[in-house]
Amino acid sequence: MTEATGGIEMEEGQSGIVKKFMFVNRKAPYGTVYALEGLEVVLISAAFDQDVSMAFLDDGVYQLAKGQHTKAIDVKNFSPTYRALEGYDIEKLYVEKESLEARGLSQENLLVPVEVLNSKEIAALMADQDVVISF
Amino acid sequence: MKFGILVSEGPYTHQAADTAYQFVKAALEKGHQIHRVFFYHDGVNNSTKLTEPPQDDRHIVNRWSKLAQEHNIDLVVCVAAALRRGIRDDILAPGFRISGLGQLVESGIQADRLVTFGD
Numbered sequence: 001m002t003e004a005t006g007g008i009e010m011e012e013g014q015s016g017i018v019k020k021f022m023f024v025n026r027k028a029p030y031g032t033v034y035a036l037e038g039l040e041v042v043l044i045s046a047a048f049d050q051d052v053s054m055a056f057l058d059d060g061v062y063q064l065a066k067g068q069h070t071k072a073i074d075v076k077n078f079s080p081t082y083r084a085l086e087g088y089d090i091e092k093l094y095v096e097k098e099s100l101e102a103r104g105l106s107q108e109n110l111l112v113p114v115e116v117l118n119s120k121e122i123a124a125l126m127a128d129q130d131v132v133i134s135f
Numbered sequence: 136m137k138f139g140i141l142v143s144e145g146p147y148t149h150q151a152a153d154t155a156y157q158f159v160k161a162a163l164e165k166g167h168q169i170h171r172v173f174f175y176h177d178g179v180n181n182s183t184k185l186t187e188p189p190q191d192d193r194h195i196v197n198r199w200s201k202l203a204q205e206h207n208i209d210l211v212v213c214v215a216a217a218l219r220r221g222i223r224d225d226i227l228a229p230g231f232r233i234s235g236l237g238q239l240v241e242s243g244i245q246a247d248r249l250v251t252f253g254d
Contacts, residue, residue, distance in 0.1 A: 017244050037176055037216060044236040048244065131243040133141065133251060 019130035020051045025060035026134060030075055035063050038135030039081055046088035053092035053129075054085075055122055056114070061099045064110045082111050096122050137168045139246030141239060143253025145177035146195040147188065152181050155252035156198055163206055170246040171209040172199075173239045174231075176253065179217045182210070184228040196228045203230030211238045 023042050029035045045052050056064055063082070070077040085091070093114040100106060100116065107116055117125070126132055140159060144151035159169055174181055186196040203210050210231045212222065217233055224233055243249045 015244065019244055021240075021243060033176060040215060041175075041236050041239060045240045047237065048240050050240070050244065131249050133243070133249070134253075 018049065018051055020128065021045055021053070021131045021133070022126060022129040023052070023054045024126075024132060024134040025054060025056045025063055026058045028059040029063045029065075029068065029079065030070060030073065034135045035060070036076075036078055038133075039078065041133065041135075042085070042090060043081075043088060046090055052090050053094065053125070054090065055094045055096070055125070057096040057099050057122065059099075059103075061095055061103060061105060064093075064095065064112060064114065065105065066109055066111050079111060085112070094122060094125065136162075136247045137170050137245070138162055139170045139239075139242030139249040140172040141242075141249060141251045141253070142172060142174050142178035142181060143176045143251060145180040146186065148177070149253075151252040151254075152178070152195055153193075156195070156202070158250065158252070159208070160202065163202075169206070169208050171211055171238065171242045173242055174210070174212045175216050175236075175239065177220070178253070179212050179220055179222050182212045182217070182228055182231040183222055183226050185226055186228070200228045200230040213239070 023038060025035060025038055027034045042052065042054060068077050068079045093112060095110070095114045095116050097116050097118045107114065140155055142152060142155045146152040155172070159172065162169060181196060181199060183196065186194070188194055199210060202208060212227070212231055212233045214233050214235055217223070227233065
């Protein structure tokens with residue numbers, strides 16, 4: 001874990017500060033690397049005992065879609081990782097209602113339990129964060 | 136104020152690499168501190184000394200190296216993103232170092248603001 005956390009030992013990394021981190025996922029899971037590399041940051045952040053949440057907007061909602069098959073494009077299907085987030089104590093997943101509806105998706109089409117919020121509610125949550133990182 | 140910086144796009148392809156540099160320079164001139172500049176995604180391509188732009192263009196990599204030397208700025212390149220793109224220790228320009236993603240999260244914790252340059 002030391003290499004992954006950038007050589008930062010737990011005690012040093014924690015330093016008693018707990019900030020609200022929100023990772024905003026706005027892009028489709030395949031086509032660009034942002035979703036995959038973004039998820040790597042989220043997993044590492046779990047080692048720092050911060051208050052972590054994830055928001056899924058725009059094409060980012062496709063990251064959580066059930067039934068992803070990537071064999072034909074020869075790209076790794078990393079969608080099972082979203083199911084592992086719970087094990088990292090990352091349980092606050094917010095999905096924007098408007099983005100879901102615009103793509104004909106609903107909560108039943110998603111891999112993991114999420115909280116569906118409208119754009120105003122998401123905006124209010126974002127305003128409440130200390131750190132927002134968008135992928 | 137203490138800023139953490141995240142650069143998510145490659146040099147020359149995307150304005151983000153230039154804007155991040157201009158922001159850091161302006162912040163330092165105003166007396167602010169830069170906790171760290173973290174290079175992720177194609178942003179890792181800002182760190183290779185193999186970069187050779189045409190002579191009448193700005194040298195984005197050397198510009199970072201010079202700034203790091205003058206102001207003792209920590210330029211960190213994500214190891215996983217770097218290896219994926221063929222960037223290793225032996226081709227890093229002066230002032231850059233390779234480390235893990237924890238350095239980005241730590242910058243978010245330690246800095247007053249984390250500012251992202253990318254799409």
